Amino acid sequence: MTPEEFRQAGYAVVDWIADYWATLPQRPVTSQDPPGAVAAELPSGPPTQGEPVEAILTDLGKLVAPGLTHWQHPGFFGYFPANTSGPSVLGDLVSAGLGVQGMLWATGPACTELETVMLDWLAEALDLPARFRSTGRGGGVIQDSASSATLVATLVALHRAAGGRWREVGVDRRYRVYTSTEAHSSIEKAARIAGLGTDGVRLIEVDPATRAMSPTALRAAIEADRAAGVVPALVVATVGTTSTTAVDPLPQIGPVCAEYGVFLHVDAAYAGAAAVCPELRFGHAGLEYADSYCFDPHKWLLTGFDCDAFWVADAGELVEALTVLPEYLRNAATESGAVVDYRDWQVPLGRRFRALKLWFVLRWYGIEGLREHIRRGVALAARFADRVRADDRFELVAPHPYALVCFRLRGPDGPNEELLARVNATGRVFLTHTRVAGRHTLRLAVGSPQSTETHVDEAWAIISEAAADAIPA
Amino acid sequence: MTPEEFRQAGYAVVDWIADYWATLPQRPVTSQDPPGAVAAELPSGPPTQGEPVEAILTDLGKLVAPGLTHWQHPGFFGYFPANTSGPSVLGDLVSAGLGVQGMLWATGPACTELETVMLDWLAEALDLPARFRSTGRGGGVIQDSASSATLVATLVALHRAAGGRWREVGVDRRYRVYTSTEAHSSIEKAARIAGLGTDGVRLIEVDPATRAMSPTALRAAIEADRAAGVVPALVVATVGTTSTTAVDPLPQIGPVCAEYGVFLHVDAAYAGAAAVCPELRFGHAGLEYADSYCFDPHKWLLTGFDCDAFWVADAGELVEALTVLPEYLRNAATESGAVVDYRDWQVPLGRRFRALKLWFVLRWYGIEGLREHIRRGVALAARFADRVRADDRFELVAPHPYALVCFRLRGPDGPNEELLARVNATGRVFLTHTRVAGRHTLRLAVGSPQSTETHVDEAWAIISEAAADAIPA
Incomplete structure (x- = not known):
């Protein structure tokens, strides 16, 4: 691939990513396809002759993207965040290019x-x-x-x-x-x-x-x-x-x-x-x-x-x-x-050359920009914790000094497991769980720069509604 | 950084890389600056307020790129190759964007x-x-x-x-x-x-x-x-x-x-x-x-x-x-x-998500494209080995079944060490060394898709000329 071919294909990939980010909120956070669904759509061996980038990008959108868990989705509250950002991607791109x-x-x-x-x-x-x-x-x-x-x-x-x-x-x-x-x-x-x-x-x-x-x-x-x-x-x-x-x-x-x-x-x-x-x-x-x-x-x-x-x-x-x-x-x-x-x-x-992405991130955001990001996450978590605290059906299981809230329905584990499954099945938000002192506990971790009060409130609305169905009458 | 900001900055970074690749042959393969030269040019702490991408790219070209060993340079024959390619960079870019x-x-x-x-x-x-x-x-x-x-x-x-x-x-x-x-x-x-x-x-x-x-x-x-x-x-x-x-x-x-x-x-x-x-x-x-x-x-x-x-x-x-x-x-x-x-x-x-770059590479080149790349490397190494073999001052130290040629000036180690230093000091090519059965040996490893017969012949011309100076009269 010549530098000029790369330039043209590179613009197309940048566009693909920008469009992906812009349309993330419309996607389900996780795929609902069973194991093997993606592999089944792929050829069993590599092509003998080369293919154009357009063909690969088409399959990327059609086969790969729908089969992902979207970690950058504003409704992704699972595990701990693993968020990237524009400047980080650019720093990594430079690193890849320099090789x-x-x-x-x-x-x-x-x-x-x-x-x-x-x-x-x-x-x-x-x-x-x-x-x-x-x-x-x-x-x-x-x-x-x-x-x-x-x-x-x-x-x-x-x-x-x-x-x-x-x-x-x-x-x-x-x-x-x-x-x-x-x-x-x-x-x-x-x-x-x-x-x-x-x-x-x-x-x-x-x-x-x-x-x-x-x-x-x-x-x-x-x-x-x-x-x-x-x-x-x-x-x-x-x-x-x-x-x-x-x-x-x-x-x-x-x-x-x-x-x-x-x-x-x-x-x-x-x-x-x-x-x-x-x-x-x-x-x-x-x-x-x-x-x-x-x-x-x-x-x-x-x-x-x-x-x-x-x-x-x-x-x-x-x-x-x-x-x-x-x-x-x-x-x-x-x-x-x-x-x-x-x-x-x-x-x-x-x-x-991973220092490049740090350099891009630290310079593009500046320390004040990074502080704003962290503070926003902490505030959103506190906002969510307030909702939990105000609802008698729920309990907060541990302090939330940062941007993770651990909570559960009061009572046995069963309804909590049921609640998590129902919430994630909506495809609108994604949470994971842990056990705290042996009790099944839901975790909501805020971290995406795309997550706003709207998304946290929506998460609470979904959880609150699903809880009504998860608690045995 | 919004998707639209990323789109514009992304084009600029793609351009930066395409230009970097296109101008690689004009750069010295390695930096001649002493330890600490790059660090000395960088601020001692991160900025408080964010900066635009343009400022970072300016410093990238001015401070970072000149301080590198250019592994993708057509005159890079050191170690083993670690070559990338356009499709690989694009696959990695998608991976970074998906996060x-x-x-x-x-x-x-x-x-x-x-x-x-x-x-x-x-x-x-x-x-x-x-x-x-x-x-x-x-x-x-x-x-x-x-x-x-x-x-x-x-x-x-x-x-x-x-x-x-x-x-x-x-x-x-x-x-x-x-x-x-x-x-x-x-x-x-x-x-x-x-x-x-x-x-x-x-x-x-x-x-x-x-x-x-x-x-x-x-x-x-x-x-x-x-x-x-x-x-x-x-x-x-x-x-x-x-x-x-x-x-x-x-x-x-x-x-x-x-x-x-x-x-x-x-x-x-x-x-x-x-x-x-x-x-x-x-x-x-x-x-x-x-x-x-x-x-x-x-x-x-x-x-x-x-x-x-x-x-x-x-x-x-x-x-x-x-x-x-x-x-x-x-x-x-x-x-x-x-x-x-x-x-x-x-x-x-x-x-x-590293499989993406393999997917991009295997599909863009196809198996035939990859075979062509490997065969070209093997042929270029054989071409270089022929030059060595034809020059009585030199000896081949080991078989060259792939695309690495191990060679040395006949006789003691000193002139070989001197030869390597002189060759690398030209900035036109870069080779490294090893010891084979205790003897200092030069290694020329072909691998860059940019390396052609011209570059291998130039490498030999530089080595041959430097040898004249490295051998004691």
Whole structure:
């Protein structure tokens, strides 16, 4: 495809996306087709001869788009948001066009340096502790997801626990990872990948009201394990848990980790973005105790997946744990020690130029624009929570410090399951569920920049009406 | 940013990329600026108020582009290619615009199903063994890179070696991974991440002439380890090693793995793409022994990074090793068992809609178009190798079955290092190096669809002239 062919086809694809966004509100949020429906419409093998872009775009509209869950839909309130934005898409488009492989500084100096600067910009935007800035021993890097950030933190923690011998001798199964019963499944998955197994994870109980990790229980578990010859290697605290956005108390957890020399990773995948607003930084109190920290601009900061921002306080320790330097990657810049090679900060070797989308987003919105976006989400969630609170049939299940509301019909689980199914079957809105203290709970997470009071009110109207049918007479 | 604002800004970015591609040949392949030059030009913090797209594009052209290594440049012959193409960029653009999170089938049915079908299309295009098709117990998935594919293969192998208990109890340090001394560094990194440590990797010697793994040495190592109470868990064979594109002999390695019940992963990251051409499938002989296999469409198949295609013969075993199912991800489709949830096939939870770029590439080029691309690369490499062969000052260091030529000035390393530095300093071409049997060796890897006979001949002219200066009088 020549540059001129690309130009013409590129305009057509840009038009396709602009039209898709403009018509999103008219689409059902989710497909109602059964498994296999899309695959059945596709040829069983690739074409021998090439086809024009128009043919592909036709099928895109006809076969693919109707078979999607529309994450950018204003009625999408499921999971956590994974919103993108125009400037993010443009930054990603530039990245795709440049096709730069940023594994080493030398393979894309501007790719590496823009990333370092963007992570410093983000650290400033969130007012993160100074230890995470690249101007000192720390620094930030883009990971694909918080799962990978947690895995990397786990590996560094194991290396530290083994006195720097982990990378040669491997993992000792006496090491343990501590996190709350409400923590994300990626922590168990990271422990498993790192060779500790599910048995290597200690789930610490939470405060029944706040769903936040009990520092007392954490201390007790660490002390009991130490007494039994087990080695506490890592604590993962969560700022904004997946179920209910609970905030683990870092001011109490941090000192426990410091006392016992345990690596502390803070997972603020969803809620970290809120800290662009000074009044929403409460979750970061005590963050100066953390050895590493991450949040996902791809969740609530208008940056398309994948973009997890991960910081460490000691970059040297991270690189020591992960670096492998074969001859074919050696180069003068690396040998000089004057550059960052981000391949040593992550699992894969290769890397895209993801800093571009952050650069586009931060510049196009500015900090004030991002604050406005976050505040709007929080206000919409509060508006929805007010509706729930005012309706005696419902109860709020947990605090809603950010933009997620957890609620349920009072009483047994059955009607709640029924309610969720009925609400999602309308195709107008999409919610997901969780269990809080064993009870089936609905989650409404606001995040789309397209979601307005109208959409939240419509969601409530649908829920309220469906509840009438879901509750047994 | 409204859809209409995006439409206008999108045209401008498409123009920027088309112009960038059209003017690539006029740019130096690499930046000559020292570390820190780009960062020094950027503001130290993010803007408070938003800025227009035009301002960002101006800085993109002024600050970022000149600070890059231009991987799409027709004179880029370094590492392995990581070429993109117009249709790939368009597919990625659609993916960014849709902003679909494909972690579960339910969160993007078409995202999952198109991926399954595209991996089947690729399997057909490469004529992979039937065991890897989704129609049986196997199937394919997109990983970000071959590094991650190797890691996943390592984890499944460990789970199998532990009789299905790995995911609970963790890794046993008596397990060993076997690969050749010429294998990629990602195999050591995967073993380290999985908790085996560098000590858990046995590097098997290679045939001095072909640089391919010795099956005799592999058998001897496995037998010796077994006798010593060590458990051989995984063999990673390479089709197209990074240094020289050596092909490990699967027809001999496979039976050794089968005999001792060792998981066999085949890493064809670079060379796998060649198998779209029937006459270049020699490296896949014996692939029916493999438990898993991967290659990178993002290297030599005109698909932008990241896109590693990874297949397993037993998808159930893979999912068993990696799945974690928290309540907030439960859904009716998953419970039905009728769908694939690709989150269980990889390290991270989240996933982009990367099948779109494969769909765009496979349809726009067609199989014949892709064959033409591969054959042109092989022919250009052969053309360059002929030049080397005809010049008595030089020697070819290894066979060149694909599109990589390894060569050097006869004699000591010094002049070769000098030669590489002089060649790259011209800014017209970019090559990298390796060591083959300890000797400094230059690598010229053809891959860009923009590279023609003119560029290869120019590369040779530059090298030939620089050699005159690099050889001591």
